Amino acid sequence: MMHGDGGSGSGIKSYCGLDAIADANNFIAVYPDGQMAGSSRTWNQYIDGTAGRPDNANLADDLPFLDALIEHFKTTYGINCQKVYAAGHSSGAFMAYYAAVAMSNKIAAIAPYAGSIWYDTNDPVSNDYYNANFDASVPVLHIHGTADNTVSPPATTWS
């Protein structure tokens, strides 16, 4: 479960209620910290498979971190790698979408909340990366308030 901009793993752990769901359903809930950008944490959720983001060139690529997390819990705790799911709020939701695009062989499904997909169809690098890696087989539970004026709900009819 990935936090939004300005949040933290421990922060979203404290309020999202996922621990209780993990208790009831026997899974491990992991809350990674995003990387520092100035005085707060964020994610490099821009879909291009590289370091840097259009609004912040200094951000590292976060995919290797998520990949290392999965490997860590696989080797250390023996998790079932067929049942790894990604969720997130706001910026963390964008990152969940990015993980679904770039790591569809490792992410079984995603549940983004109040976020969307961040890539630029006019950016050749971003567009090529998205088209090369997109796998529509990853199930999505998208949760979004229609009155959200921070991240607009996707203008898409979901099917």
Place this chain on the structure above:
Amino acid sequence: MKPLFQSFVLFVLLFSLNAQAYNSNGTLTVNGLARTFVFHSAKQMHLLPPLTCHCLL
């Protein structure tokens, strides 16, 4: 009897751990950056290394 007693003690220990939620944190170094996380498991028994679990069987 001694191995049986030891197995009983181990079972009681693991059962008591199993009944408790487990919270922890960690750090992974990725491309030179220290990346941190916290996590929660309903049952600490699930967090034992697979080899240990196999040994219990």
